Amino acid sequence: MADSPAEESLSKKSAEQSGWGRFDWSGLPGDVVDTLSSLKLAISLFIALAILSTIGTVIQQGESSDFYIKEYGEPLFRWFQTLGFTDVYNQVWFRAVLGLLIVNSLTCFYKRFPGIWRSMRQSQITVTPTFIGALKQHAKISIGREGGHVAEKMIDIFGSKGYRVSATRIDKDISVFATKGIMGRVGAHVAHVSAAVIVLGGLIGSVTGFRDFGVGLPGQTYWIPQGEFNLTVDKFWMDYYENGAIKSYNSTLSVSDPLVDNGKKQLTKTITVNDPLVYNGIWFYQSSYGDHWDQIDKAKVLIKEKSSDQVVSDVMLDWKVPMEIPDLGLILNVTGFAADFAFDSETKQVSSKTSEHNNPAVQLAITEENKTVTPWLFVDFPGIIDIPDSKYAFEITAYGPSKYTGLQIAKNPGITIVWTGCLMIVVGMALSSFIFHRRLWVNIQSEGEGTVLHVGGNTHKGQIDFTREFSELLERIQGIA
Amino acid sequence: MFTALFLFDLTFWLYLAAVVLYIGYVAVGRTGLQLVAEGPRQLSTSDWSVPVGQLATMITAVGLFVNTAALAMRAHERYLLTGTFAPWSNQYEAMAFVAWSIIAGYLLLEFKYGIKAIGAFVVSIGFIAMGAASLLPYRYQTAEPLVPALNSYWIYIHVSVTLTSYAAFAMAGGLGVMYLLKERAERKGLQSSVTAAFPNLETIDELGYKSITIGFPLLAFGIILGAMWANYAWGGYWSWDPKETWSLIVWLIYGAYIHARMTRGWGGRRAAIYAIFGLLMVVFCFWGVNFLLSGLHAYA
Numbered sequence: 068m069a070d071s072p073a074e075e076s077l078s079k080k081s082a083e084q085s086g087w088g089r090f091d092w093s094g095l096p097g098d099v100v101d102t103l104s105s106l107k108l109a110i111s112l113f114i115a116l117a118i119l120s121t122i123g124t125v126i127q128q129g130e131s132s133d134f135y136i137k138e139y140g141e142p143l144f145r146w147f148q149t150l151g152f153t154d155v156y157n158q159v160w161f162r163a164v165l166g167l168l169i170v171n172s173l174t175c176f177y178k179r180f181p182g183i184w185r186s187m188r189q190s191q192i193t194v195t196p197t198f199i200g201a202l203k204q205h206a207k208i209s210i211g212r213e214g215g216h217v218a219e220k221m222i223d224i225f226g227s228k229g230y231r232v233s234a235t236r237i238d239k240d241i242s243v244f245a246t247k248g249i250m251g252r253v254g255a256h257v258a259h260v261s262a263a264v265i266v267l268g269g270l271i272g273s274v275t276g277f278r279d280f281g282v283g284l285p286g287q288t289y290w291i292p293q294g295e296f297n298l299t300v301d302k303f304w305m306d307y308y309e310n311g312a313i314k315s316y317n318s319t320l321s322v323s324d325p326l327v328d329n330g331k332k333q334l335t336k337t338i339t340v341n342d343p344l345v346y347n348g349i350w351f352y353q354s355s356y357g358d359h360w361d362q363i364d365k366a367k368v369l370i371k372e373k374s375s376d377q378v379v380s381d382v383m384l385d386w387k388v389p390m391e392i393p394d395l396g397l398i399l400n401v402t403g404f405a406a407d408f409a410f411d412s413e414t415k416q417v418s419s420k421t422s423e424h425n426n427p428a429v430q431l432a433i434t435e436e437n438k439t440v441t442p443w444l445f446v447d448f449p450g451i452i453d454i455p456d457s458k459y460a461f462e463i464t465a466y467g468p469s470k471y472t473g474l475q476i477a478k479n480p481g482i483t484i485v486w487t488g489c490l491m492i493v494v495g496m497a498l499s500s501f502i503f504h505r506r507l508w509v510n511i512q513s514e515g516e517g518t519v520l521h522v523g524g525n526t527h528k529g530q531i532d533f534t535r536e537f538s539e540l541l542e543r544i545q546g547i548a
Numbered sequence: 549m550f551t552a553l554f555l556f557d558l559t560f561w562l563y564l565a566a567v568v569l570y571i572g573y574v575a576v577g578r579t580g581l582q583l584v585a586e587g588p589r590q591l592s593t594s595d596w597s598v599p600v601g602q603l604a605t606m607i608t609a610v611g612l613f614v615n616t617a618a619l620a621m622r623a624h625e626r627y628l629l630t631g632t633f634a635p636w637s638n639q640y641e642a643m644a645f646v647a648w649s650i651i652a653g654y655l656l657l658e659f660k661y662g663i664k665a666i667g668a669f670v671v672s673i674g675f676i677a678m679g680a681a682s683l684l685p686y687r688y689q690t691a692e693p694l695v696p697a698l699n700s701y702w703i704y705i706h707v708s709v710t711l712t713s714y715a716a717f718a719m720a721g722g723l724g725v726m727y728l729l730k731e732r733a734e735r736k737g738l739q740s741s742v743t744a745a746f747p748n749l750e751t752i753d754e755l756g757y758k759s760i761t762i763g764f765p766l767l768a769f770g771i772i773l774g775a776m777w778a779n780y781a782w783g784g785y786w787s788w789d790p791k792e793t794w795s796l797i798v799w800l801i802y803g804a805y806i807h808a809r810m811t812r813g814w815g816g817r818r819a820a821i822y823a824i825f826g827l828l829m830v831v832f833c834f835w836g837v838n839f840l841l842s843g844l845h846a847y848a
C-alpha cells in the first residue's frame with residue numbers, strides 16, 4: 068500500500084521508513100523509543116515467537132531424559148538440554164521475546180496513538196490542489212455553479228455516505244475535508260494494549276494462583292487448605308453411549324465451610340468434564356477417574372472345608388460390613404485392600420507399591436469361635452495362605468474395585484484480566500479489519516460563473532472498495548446542479 | 549433415504565464440475581481474446597465465457613446447497629446418536645465444513661466483485677478440501693460419538709470459528725497462486741496467456757490482503773474460545789498443547805504479514821508467496837498436527 072509522498076508529509080506516516088536491521092542504540096532515548104516502537108522489531112518478534120514455538124511442538128516438551136535419549140540419541144539430547152529445547156516455553160529467552168513484544172506494542176501505542184487521537188478531533192484541513200493531485204484517487208471537475216452552493220451539496224453527498232465533513236473558506240477558495248472509519252485505526256491500538264493486558268493477567272495468575280490434582284473417593288470428605296473449606300465426594304459414576312463408549316463421567320461434590328453456618332453444606336453440584344464446580348474462587352474440574360488402590364466396594368469369598376476340600380459357601384461381602392454365616396459359625400469382614408501388595412517388615416505395614424492393580428490383596432477379618440484373625444489373601448494366588456487355627460480355607464475369587472474421581476483443583480485470580488484482554492483484542496481486531504479509515508479532500512476554486520474542483524482521497528486499507536466508492540462519489544458530484 | 553455421506557459425495561462431484569467449469573471459463577476467455585486479436589470475425593470474450601461462467605457459478609451454488617444439506621443431515625444424524633449436533637466433530641466433518649466456508653466465502657466474493665476467474669483457484673481449494681476428506685478411511689467419516697472432553701457446547705463455536713478462519717486463509721492462498729501466475733505472464737509479456745482473463749494484479753493483491761484481514765481476527769477469536777473451553781474443561785487456559793501452539797504459530801505468521809503490509813511497498817509478489825506459505829502452515833495445523841503430533845486435539 069504505497070502512500071503518496073504528499074500523504075506522507077501530511078499524516079506523519081502510518082508506515083515505516085528506515086531500512087531492515089538498522090537497530091540504532093546510540094544512546095539517545097528517542098532512538099531507543101524509535102527502535103522499540105518499530106514495525107521491523109514487531110515483525111521480527113512475531114517470526115521469532117513462531118519459530119521458537121515450532122521448536123516447542125516438534126520436540127516434545129518436558130519428557131524424561133530417557134525419552135529424549137531413546138528418541139534422538141545422547142549427543143543431540145545434550146544439545147537440547149544446553150539450549151533448553153526440552154522446555155522451550157519456560158526458558159528465559161522465550162519469555163524475553165514475549166516481554167519484548169509487549170514492550171514493543173506498548174511503545175508503538177505510545178508513539179502512534181496520540182496522532183490518531185488528534186486526528187479524531189481535528190476538524191479542519193485545508194490543502195492545495197497539488198496535494199490532492201498526488202493522492203491515489205483524485206480528479207478535477209468543473210461545475211457551472213457557484214462555490215458556496217457546490218460546497219453545501221458536497222457536504223450532503225459525503226454526509227450521506229457516513230463521512231464527517233467540514234468546510235473552510237480562505238479568500239475565494241473553499242476546502243472541504245471528510246473523514247470516516249477512524250475507529251478502525253483505534254481498533255488496532257486497542258489490540259496493542261490488550262496484548263499487554265493478557266500477559267499481565269497471565270503473570271498475576273501464575274504468581275498468585277495454583278493448579279493441583281487430587282483424588283477423591285466417594286463418601287470421603289477432604290479439607291481444601293487453599294480455600295479453608297471441606298469438600299465431600301458424594302458420588303462418582305459414568306454414563307455410556309449405546310455402543311458402550313464412555314459418554315461422560317460425573318462426580319457429585321458438596322462444599323461445607325466451617326466458617327459459614329457451622330459447617331453446614333453450602334453447595335452441591337454434579338460436575339462433568341466440561342462443567343466444573345466453583346467455590347471461593349477455587350475451581351474443581353472433573354479430570355480423570357480410576358480404580359482405587361487401598362479400598363474396594365465388594366469382594367467375593369469362596370469358603371472350603373479343609374477336611375473334605377469341598378466348597379461349603381460362596382459369599383459376597385461389602386467393604387467393612389461384617390457378615391455372619393451362622394451355618395459355619397463365622398463372621399467375615401473385608402477390612403483392607405492393596406492394589407499392588409507391598410509389606411514393610413520393619414513397620415509391619417501393608418501398602419500398595421503402585422496404583423496399578425498388579426498384585427491385588429484383600430484383608431479379611433475372620434471371626435471363628437470368638438477368635439479373630441486378619442490375614443491378607445492374594446487374589447492372583449489363591450490357596451497359598453493357610454489359616455492354621457481354622458477349619459476352613461478362604462479364597463478371594465473376585466472383587467469390585469472402588470472408583471476414585473480425579474479432580475483438577477485450580478485457582479487463577481488473573482483469569483478475569485486475561486479474559487478482559489481477550490475481549491479487547493477481539494474487539495480491536497474486528498474494528499481494524501472491518502472499518503477502514505478513509506479521507507477525502509476537496510479544493511473548490513471559483514472560475515468565472517462556475518467552479519473548478521480538485522477532489523482526492525485515500526484509504527488506510529481496502530483499496531478496491533474505496534476506488535468504487537470514490538467513483539460513485541465523483542458521479543454524484545458531477546451531477547450537482 | 550439420503551444419508552449425509554451420500555450428500556457429501558454428491559458435493560464432491562458438484563465441486564469437481566464447478567472447478568472444471570471455472571477452468572473452462574478462464575480458458576475460453578483466453579480463446580476469445582485471441583480471436584479478437586486475430587480476427588476478422590469480431591468474436592469477443594463474451595461469446596463463450598459468459599454462459600460457461602454463469603454455469604460455473606450455478607453449479608457452485610448448487611454444490612454449496614448440497615454441502616449445506618449434507619452438514620445439516622450429519623447434524624441430524626449426530627443428534628439422534630449422541631444428543632449433540634455439531635457437524636464438525638471429526639476430521640472428515642471438519643474438512644467438509646472448511647470446504648463449505650471456502651465456497652460460501654468465494655460466492656460472496658464473486659457476488660460482490662463479479663470476478664469469476666478467481667473461482668478457478670479458490671473453488672479448486674474448496675474442492676481439494678472436500679476431496680481430501682473423502683480420501684479419509686471410512687472409520688473417520690462416520691458420526692462416532694464424542695469423547696467426554698469434546699462433548700460440550702463449546703465445540704459449536706470454537707471449532708466453527710477456527711475453521712472459518714482457515715477458509716479465509718485458503719482464499720488468500722488461492723489468490724496468491726493466481727497472483728504469481730499472472731505476474732509471471734506479465735513479466736514474460738505473454739499477452740494471450742490464460743491469465744488475460746484474470747483481474748489486474750493490484751486487485752488480486754488487495755483481495756488476498758482482505759481475506760487475511762478477515763482470517764486473522766477470526767483465528768484470534770477461535771484461539772481465545774479454545775482457551776476459554778480449555779479453562780472450563782481442564783482448569784487451565786493455555787497448556788502449549790501442539791494444536792493450540794500451532795494455531796498460535798499460524799496466527800503469529802499472519803500477524804507478521806499484517807504488520808509487514810503496513811510498511812512501505814510490502815505487497816505484490818512477496819505477499820503472494822507469503823500467503824501461500826501461510827496456507828501451507830494452516831494445512832499443517834489442520835492435518836499435520838492431527839496425524840503427526842500427539843495431543844488433546846487429535847480428533848480420532
Ligand code: HEM
Binds near residue numbers: 806
Ligand atoms: C502484540 C501483539 C500485536 C497484535 C495482536 C497486533 C494487532 C494489530 C492489528 C489487529 C492491527 C490492525 C491490522 C490491520 O489494520 O490490518 C495492527 C496494526 C498495527 N500494528 Fe500491531 N499488533 C501487535 C503488535 C504490534 C507491535 C509490537 C507493533 C510495533 C510497531 C505494532 C504496530 C502496528 C502498527 C503501526 C499498526 C497500524 C496502526 C494503524 O492502523 O494506525 N503492532 N496491529
